[in-house]
Amino acid sequence: MNFRNVIGQFFNDSYFCGLDIGSRKIKACLFYVRNPQDLDLLAVSELDTKGFQDTSVNDISEFSSAIGSTVDILVKKTQIRFRDVYLSVGGDLVETRPSRAVIPLAERGNKVITLHDIDRVRSQARILGVRLDDDVLHDFVQQFRVDDVNIALNPLGLYGRKLEVESLLAVTNVTRMRNISKAVKQAGFEVNKIFFGAHVLSEALLDKRQRLDGAVLVDLGARSTQVLVYKDGLLKNYVRSDFGGEDMTLRIAQTLGVARDLAEDIKRSYARVSEAKSSFEDEEILIKKEQSFVPVKRLLLNNTIETEVVRLVDLINGALRDAGTSSAFKGGMVMTGGGCLLPGLAERVESACGLSVRLGRPINGLNNAAAFCACTSVAETAYKGSKRYIFDSRKPEDWWQAFRTRLDEICNEYF
Numbered sequence: 001m002n003f004r005n006v007i008g009q010f011f012n013d014s015y016f017c018g019l020d021i022g023s024r025k026i027k028a029c030l031f032y033v034r035n036p037q038d039l040d041l042l043a044v045s046e047l048d049t050k051g052f053q054d055t056s057v058n059d060i061s062e063f064s065s066a067i068g069s070t071v072d073i074l075v076k077k078t079q080i081r082f083r084d085v086y087l088s089v090g091g092d093l094v095e096t097r098p099s100r101a102v103i104p105l106a107e108r109g110n111k112v113i114t115l116h117d118i119d120r121v122r123s124q125a126r127i128l129g130v131r132l133d134d135d136v137l138h139d140f141v142q143q144f145r146v147d148d149v150n151i152a153l154n155p156l157g158l159y160g161r162k163l164e165v166e167s168l169l170a171v172t173n174v175t176r177m178r179n180i181s182k183a184v185k186q187a188g189f190e191v192n193k194i195f196f197g198a199h200v201l202s203e204a205l206l207d208k209r210q211r212l213d214g215a216v217l218v219d220l221g222a223r224s225t226q227v228l229v230y231k232d233g234l235l236k237n238y239v240r241s242d243f244g245g246e247d248m249t250l251r252i253a254q255t256l257g258v259a260r261d262l263a264e265d266i267k268r269s270y271a272r273v274s275e276a277k278s279s280f281e282d283e284e285i286l287i288k289k290e291q292s293f294v295p296v297k298r299l300l301l302n303n304t305i306e307t308e309v310v311r312l313v314d315l316i317n318g319a320l321r322d323a324g325t326s327s328a329f330k331g332g333m334v335m336t337g338g339g340c341l342l343p344g345l346a347e348r349v350e351s352a353c354g355l356s357v358r359l360g361r362p363i364n365g366l367n368n369a370a371a372f373c374a375c376t377s378v379a380e381t382a383y384k385g386s387k388r389y390i391f392d393s394r395k396p397e398d399w400w401q402a403f404r405t406r407l408d409e410i411c412n413e414y415f
């Protein structure tokens with residue numbers, strides 16, 4: 001065991017388990033911290049979501065056993081015992097709400113804005129934006145304003161008399177989260193922290209440069225789709241809609257007159273987003289209906305999902321339009337969630353939205369890695385927010401720099 005691991009044991013965080021509660025699937029993953037740049041993904045697992053419907057736990061024992069079985073697969077695969085899990089939630093569980101706050105900086109004259117001032121104004125916006133039974137999962141800063149005139153991307157170090165922030169709060173209901181945490185506890189694990197899925201996805205999949213140049217993140221789940229538009233390093237627009245891969249499945253079930261589960265299989269095996277006219281659209285597939293097999297044209301199948309594809313493209317284009325920034329998005333688009341695995345979808349979105357599109361980060365040996373992004377991203381983000389990461393990634397000169405910055409801030413604050 002090397003020195004880092006000994007320290008890791010001391011902080012009790014050499015292993016990071018991410019848990020993503022989706023409307024159809026519960027996904028889990030386990031990372032081992034080898035070094036700050038190199039997290040080892042040891043295992044992933046996925047099972048159907050049970051005991052949880054719409055936005056609430058409706059059968060805690062069923063839900064808890066679904067969570068337990070999903071996480072136990074990781075334990076069996078890796079032979080590693082752990083207690084803490086980091087939870088990613090999204091979809092209907094999270095509501096977004098704009099908020100703003102302004103704080104005075106100096107009674108007379110002006111003063112240099114410090115990190116402490118920025119934290120203060122953000123926390124003020126969080127307090128003003130929440131209701132009694134809300135919990136803020138994340139606040140996306142959309143704009144800072146110094147003295148009503150100066151719009152700043154980062155006000156740190158500027159002179160000013162008052163500081164204002166416009167934020168978008170991602171809030172969730174305290175009772176619902178307590179019920180989910182209770183189910184995790186009943187399964188034998190502990191929720192260490194809850195994260196907003198869209199936030200951790202952006203953290204893990206869009207780097208600083210992309211967010212400055214303009215970039216888009218799309219998460220296409222089973223029942224919800226989220227679009228996040230970044231420009232100049234800030235979130236310019238967030239849109240969520242109540243449709244996803246499940247709507248395509250149900251439409252196939254209705255058109256072909258088959259059960260939902262068979263429609264899901266047919267979709268995954270044969271459906272494809274049409275380009276112009278592709279050769280295999282004239283092909284027929286055989287589907288089992290009652291006791292016999294019935295031929296179905298692939299063209300019919302592809303046309304069936306077209307409504308949802310157009311809906312997705314319109315949602316993304318609308319989000320780009322409403323972001324209020326007309327220039328190009330050089331950082332491109334990243335698509336995640338199981339729905340984006342539909343063959344031909346990324347290509348269609350690319351041509352219809354005019355942005356280069358890639359699917360969420362690949363994982364060796366896993367052909368549906370894009371569906372696991374929310375789960376892997378939450379574990380990575382949890383690690384990057386941990387004491388372990390600060391210890392691992394800071395060199396001696398960084399500690400010295402951090403000390404000097406803090407000292408400067410204290411001097412600016414009080415003298």
Ligand SMILES: Nc1ncnc2c1ncn2[C@@H]1O[C@H](COP(=O)(O)OP(=O)(O)OP(=O)(O)O)[C@@H](O)[C@H]1O
Pocket residue numbers: 021022023024025026090091220221222223224225244245246247249264267268336337338339340341342343368371
């Ligand atoms: N290979 C595939 N081809 C097409 N669709 C797929 C494929 N694999 C998964 N899907 C679809 O992805 C959806 C599930 O995605 P995901 O697991 O991201 O959803 P979820 O996280 O449970 O839902 P949500 O985020 O809405 O709560 C389903 O509708 C499923 O049909």
Ligand SMILES: [Mg+2]
Pocket residue numbers: 021022023090221222337374
């Ligand atoms: Mg999801």
